Amino acid sequence: MLLKEETLRSEEVYRGRIFRVEQALVRLPNGREGKRDVVRHPGAVAIIAWADSDTILLVRQYRLAAGCELWEIPAGKLEAGEDPAACAARELVEETGYAPEHLTEITSFYTSPGFSSEILYLYEACGLKVAYGEKDADEFLEVRCVPWRTALEWLKNGEIRDAKTMIALLLTAQRRSA
């Protein structure tokens, strides 16, 4: 079955600091024309970081888009041309003050492919050492060491409501019980 949409024209209708918005005119599979709005995002990384074999780092942050504070694993956007692993190491230091000795890519996925190009690279970090990282001037967050069992409980009782964090915990839980 032919599903592909061919872009006939594309226009940037908004350019912000974090994402751009494109309005595209596409040729639909049935030959007609259609319009699509796309958020163009640079991509991001997120890190499940082990303080010890049974403790992970979570960060609590006010998210204006959600209108509330959320518990999330450390994460951040890719700089232009930045390697995702380098970005993961940088963001972990910036957000938590720890540099990872070992960093392993777990998976990558689209966070909301219906309208956004954001792809998220998920890493696991261990062997954390205290390090100095310049924080973003407009980023305010609380870092907490959370026992693995507590994190799983927060996943179950809805305290954790962020997709990337849910995927990181669920994949890790699966691996730990295998």
Added chain:
Amino acid sequence: MLLKEETLRSEEVYRGRIFRVEQALVRLPNGREGKRDVVRHPGAVAIIAWADSDTILLVRQYRLAAGCELWEIPAGKLEAGEDPAACAARELVEETGYAPEHLTEITSFYTSPGFSSEILYLYEACGLKVAYGEKDADEFLEVRCVPWRTALEWLKNGEIRDAKTMIALLLTAQRRSA
């Protein structure tokens, strides 16, 4: 620790069919001012639908934002004021041609709270009956009955790369093995 950001001013800088973009000026926790770009999204539903006790429905769709075809569970946006459960039943019929006898909410989460307000309500559907649903004129998708074991394999080998679908499969796998 004070994390909340207070919105001082907010301006709509783009309004599309699916989302709006707002530029907000906020009072940061340290008293300074900061700027935030937010994608305002109406919210969405996604449905893990059982054709029988070991077979789920997946849809394959070209996603312009991702630039490729993806396997996903059936999903769709909330209409203004629409109840998520009603939306889930409607979208399942529209996308697959099946109406659910039973529909249960599993969880809800933010798909990318760093910049988007989208909240996704995840449902499980069973007792599927053939039904007629008007398809969206600009939506082209392939519906396939996929054995549960195959879906888990696709999750593992990276064939499935959509966050909501990953969460649905991982939560269901956890429940089925409990």
